Amino acid sequence: MTDVFSRLIGQSVTADALRHHARHPVHAYLFLGPSGAGVHEAMTAFAAALQCPDHGCATCAVCVRVLEGADPDVQRIERAGLAWRIDEIREAERVARRRPLGEGHQVVILEDVELTVSGASPSAPALLKSLEEPPARTVFLLGAAELPEALETVTSRCLLVRLAAPRDADIEERLRAEGVSADAAHAAAGAALGSLERARVLADxxxxxxxxxxxxxxxxxxxxxxxxxxxxxxxxxxxxxxxxxxxxxxxxxxxxxxxxxxxxxxxxxxxxxxxxxxxxxxxxxxxxxxxxxxxxxxxxxxxxxxxxxxxxxxxxxxxxxxxxxxxxxxxxxxxxxxxxxxxxxxxxxxxxxxxxxxxxx
Ligand SMILES: [Zn+2]
Known part of the structure; x- marks a missing residue:
C-alpha cells in the first residue's frame, strides 16, 4: 500500500496506528521522537490523512495541498524565540476555535512543545488550557523530542505517538531505492544521525x-x-x-x-x-x-x-x-x-x- 505514511521509514507499527486514527481521530496527539525520527514528517503525513477523503492517499489534491503546507485548515503555529511564549500559545488556541473552511478538520500543529516549560514565563499552562474541550472538528498535533516531567499534564490530554529514529541500514536502503549509488548511500546514511532528510542532503x-x-x-x-x-x-x-x-x-x-x-x-x-x-x-x-x-x-x-x-x-x-x-x-x-x-x-x-x-x- 502506498499512502502518505509510506514515506515514514522504519515506523511500520506507528504508521498502522496512524492509519486507524486518521479515520477515528481524538482531539490531541503528541508525536514524540528524537531528532531524525521524523516527527515533523509524521505530523504532516497525519494531517494529510485527516483531511483526505481517502484518509491519506498521497495523490489527491487535498493530500498534495497539506503536504505542501498550503491547506488553510492545517495551521502550523510558529515560535519566535527559544521558548514558546504565552501569546503564541494563545494564537494556537484562537486558530483551534476556527471552523474549518473545507470538509475536513481544523488541524493545529505545534512542534517542540517541551519548550513550553522553559523560558521566563512557561506557557505550558496556556497550552493545557487550549487542549481543554476544543471544538468537535479540531485536532491538535503536538511534537516533542523529549517529555520533561513538567509536561505531564499536557501529555495526559494527548494520545502519545512514539517515533523511533530509523536505523542507518533503513536510511541506506531508502537512498538506494531513490537512485543514490551504493557508496554515496552508505556514506550519507552513516553521517545522517538517523535523519532521512539529512541523508538526502549528504548523498548530494x-x-x-x-x-x-x-x-x-x-x-x-x-x-x-x-x-x-x-x-x-x-x-x-x-x-x-x-x-x-x-x-x-x-x-x-x-x-x-x-x-x-x-x-x-x-x-x-x-x-x-x-x-x-x-x-x-x-x-x-x-x-x-x-x-x-x-x-x-x-x-x-x-x-x-x-x-x-x-x-x-x-x-x-x-x-x-x-x-x-x-x-x-x-x-x-x-x-x-x-x-x-x-x-x-x-x-x-x-x-x-x-x-x-x-x-x-
Ligand atoms: Zn488524498
Whole structure:
C-alpha cells in the first residue's frame, strides 16, 4: 500500500496506528521522537490523512495541498524565540476555535512543545488550557523530542505517538531505492544521525568524506597553543558554512519554484512566510546536526586514542596513566559540548570553550 505514511521509514507499527486514527481521530496527539525520527514528517503525513477523503492517499489534491503546507485548515503555529511564549500559545488556541473552511478538520500543529516549560514565563499552562474541550472538528498535533516531567499534564490530554529514529541500514536502503549509488548511500546514511532528510542532503554532497577527514584531523592539530585553538575555532565556522551549501542550494531552488508558482497562481503571502520560516528551521537544524557529527567524529578519535593509551598502561608504560586521565577529561569536554549544543545560541563561544579545553595549555 502506498499512502502518505509510506514515506515514514522504519515506523511500520506507528504508521498502522496512524492509519486507524486518521479515520477515528481524538482531539490531541503528541508525536514524540528524537531528532531524525521524523516527527515533523509524521505530523504532516497525519494531517494529510485527516483531511483526505481517502484518509491519506498521497495523490489527491487535498493530500498534495497539506503536504505542501498550503491547506488553510492545517495551521502550523510558529515560535519566535527559544521558548514558546504565552501569546503564541494563545494564537494556537484562537486558530483551534476556527471552523474549518473545507470538509475536513481544523488541524493545529505545534512542534517542540517541551519548550513550553522553559523560558521566563512557561506557557505550558496556556497550552493545557487550549487542549481543554476544543471544538468537535479540531485536532491538535503536538511534537516533542523529549517529555520533561513538567509536561505531564499536557501529555495526559494527548494520545502519545512514539517515533523511533530509523536505523542507518533503513536510511541506506531508502537512498538506494531513490537512485543514490551504493557508496554515496552508505556514506550519507552513516553521517545522517538517523535523519532521512539529512541523508538526502549528504548523498548530494561530494565534500562529505573530506569534511569527515577534516574533523578526524582536529585532535592532532590542537598543539597546545591558544593561537592554534583560536584558528581552529574559526576554521570550524568555515567548514560548517561549506557543509550548509548543498542544503542552501536546494532551499534556494525550492524558493525559486515557489516564486514562479506564486506568480502563476497567486499564492497567499502567508504560505510564503511559512515556507521561509520552515527553511530557516531546516538550516538551523542542519547546522546543529553537522556540528554534532563533527563532535562525534572527534569523540571517536579520542576513544581510539584512549584504547591505545590503556593498552600502553597495561604494558607498564609509566607515563601512559596521565595520558589516559587527560584523554578522559577531553572526552568529558566533548560530551559537555554536545549537551550544550541543544540549548546554546552562541555556537562560536561553545567551540572556543571546547577547543581551548581540548588543547589543555
Ligand atoms: Zn488524498
Amino acid at each position: 554532497d561530494p565534500a562529505l568524506a573530506a569534511r569527515l577527514d577534516w574533523w578526524r584531523g582536529v585532535p592532532d592539530r590542537l598543539t597546545g597553543t591558544p593561537a592554534a585553538a583560536s584558528a581552529l575555532a574559526r576554521e570550524v565556522g568555515v567548514i560548517l558554512d561549506e557543509a550548509m551549501a548543498p542544503l542552501d542550494r536546494s532551499l534556494a531552488e525550492a524558493a525559486a519554484r515557489e516564486r514562479e508558482e506564486a506568480s502563476q497562481f497567486g499564492v497567499r503571502a502567508a504560505n510564503r512566510r511559512e515556507l521561509e520560516a520552515q527553511a530557516r528551521r531546516e538550516q538551523r537544524r542542519f547546522r546543529t546536526e553537522e556540528l554534532t557529527l563533527g563532535l562525534s567524529t572527534m569523540t571517536a578519535v579520542y576513544r581510539e586514542r584512549l584504547a591505545r593509551e590503556l593498552e600502553a598502561s597495561r604494558d607498564g608504560d609509566g607515563r601512559a596513566d596521565s595520558r589516559v586521565a587527560a584523554t578522559l577529561r577531553r572526552l568529558d569536554a566533548l560530551l559537555e559540548a554536545q549537551r550544550r549544543l541543544a540549548t546554546t545560541l552562541d555556537e562560536g563561544l561553545l567551540l572556543h570553550d571546547l577547543l581551548f579545553t581540548l588543547s589543555d595549555f
